[in-house]
Amino acid sequence: MHIFGGTVAEAAARVADPAFVAECAERYAGSYGRLPGEAEQRSWSRSWPALLRILSAAELGDLHLLLEYELPGTSKRVDALLLGHQAAGHPAAAKGLTSVVIELKQWTHARPHAAGTGLLQVGDRAVLHPARQVGGYVNYLTGWVPAELDLEVEGVALLHEAPPDLIAHLRNHLSSGPSATYPVLGAEDLSPDAAPHVLAERLRCSGLRPAAPEEITTFLAARHRPSPKLLTRVAANIAGSESFRLIGEQDKARQMIRKAIDTGRGTYRGHVVVVTGGPGTGKTAIALRLLGDLCGLPDANPRLLSPSATLTQQLSRAAGEMAKGLISTWTTRLPGELDTDRSVVLLDEAHRARTDRAWRRTEFSDALAKLLKSCAVLVLFLDEGQIVRPGEGTTVDELRRMAACEKYSFARIDLPTQFRCSGSRAYMDWLADLFSPGGHPPRWGGVNYDLALVDSPVQLEEWVAGHIRRGHSARITAGYCWPWDSSPEPPLSPEVSISWSDAAGEHLWKRPWNSKADRLIAGEGVPGRAFWATDDGGQHQVGCVYTAQGMEYDYSAVILGKDITRTAHGWQARPEESHDAPLKGLTAREYLPYGLNTYRVLATRGARGTRFYSDDPATQQYLRTVLPSAPS
Template sequence: MHIFGGTVAQAAARIADPAFITECAHRFRTIHGRSPGEAEVRSWENSWPPLLRVLSAAELSELHLLLEYELPGTSQRVDALLLGHRPRTESLVAVAVELKQWQYAAPHGTGPGMLNVGKREVLHPARQVGGYVNYLTEWVPPELHLDVEGLAYLHAAPSDLIDGLRGLQGTGPSAAYSILGPDDVAPDAPSHLLAERLHCGGLRPAAPQRVTAFLEARHRPSPKLLARVADVIGGHETFRLIGEQDKARQRINSAIDAARQGHRGHIVVVTGGPGTGKTAIATRVLGDLCRDSGANPRLLSPTGTLSRQLGRAVGESARGLIATLTTRLPEELDKDTSVVLLDEAHRARTGQGWRTTPFPKLLTDLMTRCAVLVLFLDEGQIVRPGEGTTKDELRRMASQQGCTFAHVDLPTQFRCSGSRPYLDWVDALLSPEARPPRWNGDGYDLALADNPAQLEEWVADHIRHGRSARITAGYCWPWDSPDVPPLLPDVSITWQDASGEHLWERPWNSRADMVVAGDGVPGRAFWATDEGGQQQVGCVYTAQGMEYDYSAVILGRDLTWTAQGWRAQPGESHDPATNRLSPQQYLRYALNIYRVLATRGTRGTRLYSTDPATQAFLRTVLPGRPHNESN
């Protein structure tokens, strides 16, 4: 999909007309279901005119141009894609162009693949272009005979910036993609030289039917791509399966085998609590499927945190195979052969509670577009209205759709030091009645902290000893920080003890989508795993699906203890998705939120409540911090 498609000449003739940008913004809304941001529109206004001037000066006006071309199956958009034909060959040529308004960029300490641009930490443009080229090379059907090239055009960059960026390309794969500045494509240069520098030398307009074939092509992963992803998953220790996990894998494979024999229409539901290995099973089954060169599988997650973490673990090659599911279905699924693995199905946007259809439209649409749908589900992790489904609902949906239905439950968990008693204790604590026994240990390190400073010191001590540890909290403080550093100390807690009144303030995790938000602060998807995340407070949306060795949890005043049991106070929540619910409606979500946060730690957990009555209740069922812990 794209927001403009036509010749370079057609775009150049309209670029000065403000209505052209307005029409492109309208098409963007139609395609993506949201309006483009002001910065995005401004980038079009600033970057498209210089690109069109250069293309016109290079006498490339008849080439086909796609602006904001979305790579099917991903959220990635190519700023500009040129299509042409090289005479005396069968090849259709696609040139991906990354446009930048940068006037300044600095090297990043993590290596040449990242840069500092203002307060943002971003990929080197050549790396971005390389990702586009690799995707098109590996997903476009071979019968199109597509040759893909790419470049970055920094139309406002001084020459020293261009030289610096080229110096950071090194000799790796990124070196193949040109970095061009204004001096490289001056309009008074010979047209043939400009065309060569734009990777368009000798290109002629492609026949309309070839352009149409490109736009209508069904994108599928190539056999080479599938083999690479299968090898990575197969050799990754994280995705080894044990006991019941492997039984679940075999049950899923049984449904897949039936589909291959022509018996299509299968729903498999894998249920299990935190740490039972649902994600490991999903990823391993994806690896199995990738060993079939004719496969067209997808591993989806409704949370960008998990899909981006999995994508990084498996590698850039997996882009498109592993993706985030929102309200738009993946492109190019095949109802005869595609297997869709939906991890964290409890976070799927199903309209639960207010939909008018009998079953979630997102899931029924997904089922009708694939041969096998596998959902990994924990009903106790539904944390927002409008999200989630249930095993029983999926069983009824399968019956209505004429699909077979299979259910596999995972009774064994491998998080929390394998402590089933701990998970049972958490379930007893975070039930509406809350009648947990006093915790007496069992190999899992659980205690109550007196204040947030103790939590932070406990986390810091584990970090110093090479362990992973994080602080999370209920969404009971405003989130006013910008996406990138410097972050504001939004989480602010006061408490009193014998020495007086104290104040503890820390920022929420960054909301930035990058791997690194800036100044050593990880982006939200990597807050739970990357260096620097321990200095921010995570929320349920960045912790869910993740794990770390030690977990410190702050219970806010949205969930407090009374003589009648737990009381939900949605007015204390700053989450717009829940703070207008009634107390009874919110109670289910509040209990689930803290259940998620309390089950992230594989070795230990500390709890602390900002509400004195709740803290007093927790003290009756939890030991205080061990004497050997420092203040």
């Protein structure tokens, strides 16, 4: 997908007309179902004229230009992509097309980021170095464009407003390594007074000639698939990761799932495999190892999807940069270029899938039905007890009926053994009893899991800080019972506010929610939301179910809000106390299962121990009857 395709000269003739950006915005909306934001359109209006002046000055007007070209199999977009042929005499002249990835930046300043050489601080944002960004795009295209196209890929970053000192700093910042091969050019390098051949050389376009229209058509129509070389690298990287070693029942389940997949691939019209298991049974680890297995199969074209952006970003980082496109977030849009006879799609966290009945044309989820019809085998990893929103999730029964209706084969595999929470079956059973509507768990007396109640959020924080000092991971989470209006960038507002009284008087504790920023680092000492559970600094913010679900850390501190309170009649829901928009308007009876599931999820993140605290005095008193007090 792209929002403009034509020659550089055609774009240059139109870019001064405000209608050009408006038309591109409409084409964007036609593809994505929404208009681009005002900031993005302003960026186009500033960068496109500068780019086209430079390309015109380099006498590249006959080359084919794609603006906002979406990389196959992902939602990532290249700012501009030039296509042409190398002139006779060039080593690549006998090959197919040459493409030049162009990343556009309007920066005038940037400074190093404490997190590492690949990141920069631009204003209050942590951003990827533009050369690394270009390198990622080049590697991605190299790994996904069909080999028969013989595509040569180059790349360059254009900072058309950047002064010489900034460019020198950026070049020095990545003076060695793979990313150093991609030029970073500033205003001085891009002067239209330079000779055309000099500009073309700087742009990595020296010797490029127009490609035939049919070659452009072939490039745009080509089915983009992961190359065997890329799949082999991904498989090796996953197999070598200690984080995804499988033991005992997990590896047995992996083999059973492989058998079910092999049965379905190329045999049936469609095949559904449902893998069920509670928190800590290894669903995500098994899914990633299966992706590695599938990458090694002949004619492989697998995908690992999840409705959780937090989980997919974590998995992508674990699997490596080369796994982009193989691992992605899924809402309702289908991944590109799947095969209905060979492709296997693994859908982790299927209980987070958007399956709202308002979007259904039949009794079944349109999104899941389309996903199933796009591949040979669909493997869903599911825990019905982790559905925390209306309009999300599915059940084993619904999936079985959907498969029968479509005449697909169906298999179910259960993961009975859990490895989180010190492997304590007693804790999981106790927790299930605690968070059932009328459950009456016995007082906790287990010895293989560190579980207790604290008297204040201050004690929660001190407990977490103590474990962090000893080198463990620990986090605080809470029900979504406080406003969340803070800016994504620091300073974050301390919106989680709890007051209480004791013999020493009145107290107030306030802390911020995790950042909403959708990137690795939100700001100094603050990770982006997807990395709150794993990266340093997350211990200073409070996470919610959407940033904790699918994650694991050593020690978990859980704050129960006033949306779920304990009375003599069991748990009662108070939806008016929730600030979670999708739950607004539910009756107390409708809200209760979602609220209980939310706290069940939060209470199963800690591998070694959990501490509870309730903001509701009556609930806190009830918890004293079933939990020991935390040691002072």
